[in-house]
Amino acid sequence: MAEQPEQQSSRGPVPGAKPVHVGRRTVLGILGLAAVGIAVGAKVDNALGSVSSAVSNAIGVPLPGDADFRYYTITGSYPVVPADTYELTVDGMVREPLRLSLADLRSMKRTKLVHQFQCVTGWIVPGVHWEGVLLSDVLERAGVTPEATALRFFSADGAYTESLTLSQAHRPDILVADKMLGTNVTADHGGPVRLYVAPMYGYKSIKWLNRIEVTNVVVPGYWEDNGYPVNAWIGGSAPVSVVP
Ligand SMILES: Nc1nc2c(c(=O)[nH]1)N[C@H]1C(S)=C(S)[C@@H](COP(=O)(O)O)O[C@H]1N2
Numbered sequence: 001m002a003e004q005p006e007q008q009s010s011r012g013p014v015p016g017a018k019p020v021h022v023g024r025r026t027v028l029g030i031l032g033l034a035a036v037g038i039a040v041g042a043k044v045d046n047a048l049g050s051v052s053s054a055v056s057n058a059i060g061v062p063l064p065g066d067a068d069f070r071y072y073t074i075t076g077s078y079p080v081v082p083a084d085t086y087e088l089t090v091d092g093m094v095r096e097p098l099r100l101s102l103a104d105l106r107s108m109k110r111t112k113l114v115h116q117f118q119c120v121t122g123w124i125v126p127g128v129h130w131e132g133v134l135l136s137d138v139l140e141r142a143g144v145t146p147e148a149t150a151l152r153f154f155s156a157d158g159a160y161t162e163s164l165t166l167s168q169a170h171r172p173d174i175l176v177a178d179k180m181l182g183t184n185v186t187a188d189h190g191g192p193v194r195l196y197v198a199p200m201y202g203y204k205s206i207k208w209l210n211r212i213e214v215t216n217v218v219v220p221g222y223w224e225d226n227g228y229p230v231n232a233w234i235g236g237s238a239p240v241s242v243v244p
């Protein structure tokens with residue numbers, strides 16, 4: 001069922017290297033380290049504001065309940081998408097275009113996975129709990145037409161896009177996720193709904209997902225336009241656990 005892995009490029013910029021915001025606890029953690037005299041070269045912009053991503057990545061301050069995630073956004077802001085008006089549009093080469101609310105997604109067959117989250121920059125969060133609807137179940141509901149070969153994903157941030165081939169999209173380890181880390185996907189993590197593509201680098205897991213276009217062309221996404229492979233295959237990682 002696996003797509004053919006490709007060699008990972010080491011060229012290109014760093015996905016997620018744009019300014020990031022980290023949680024208050026991280027900032028306090030960093031300040032705490034600084035206070036006990038650990039030289040980290042931290043550039044703390046202001047006490048409750050942002051810290052440069054390089055610094056937060058380098059320190060790797062663990063966040064209780066949030067593991068070692070970094071919060072990424074290419075736009076410099078974190079859209080707050082209200083859960084009660086959320087809609088996921090599924091359109092393009094489908095028999096029945098869909099507009100799914102969060103309640104709709106929660107009434108569909110639910111799938112739970114436990115698997116790592118890995119950014120191509122090197123940070124890995126092991127054993128993350130994910131829950132949502134299989135991408136393939138969403139596609140089945142919309143009824144993909146025979147000419148379709150690919151998907152394009154859009155974000156409520158208005159800037160980030162991603163893609164998958166249709167054959168990748170049928171894998172049993174790709175979720176339209178509304179829960180992660182045991183709770184609703186937070187706004188910082190791309191809630192109320194984000195994609196989770198277990199076997200690929202984190203840049204495939206688009207945040208603030210609001211539209212899936214079924215199409216017949218793979219359009220490279222933001223980081224792929226900036227030098228990273230469209231096939232973001234990680235390879236060699238432990239198998240995905242499906243929670244009954
Ligand atoms: N809309 C959007 N989705 C995105 C990104 C982004 O900047 N904007 N960054 C990607 C990258 S490079 C990674 S590693 C993960 C990070 O997810 P997190 O912010 O929940 O840790 O989101 C991915 N999805």
Ligand SMILES: [Mo]
Nearest residue numbers: 015016119202
């Ligand atoms: Mo990333």
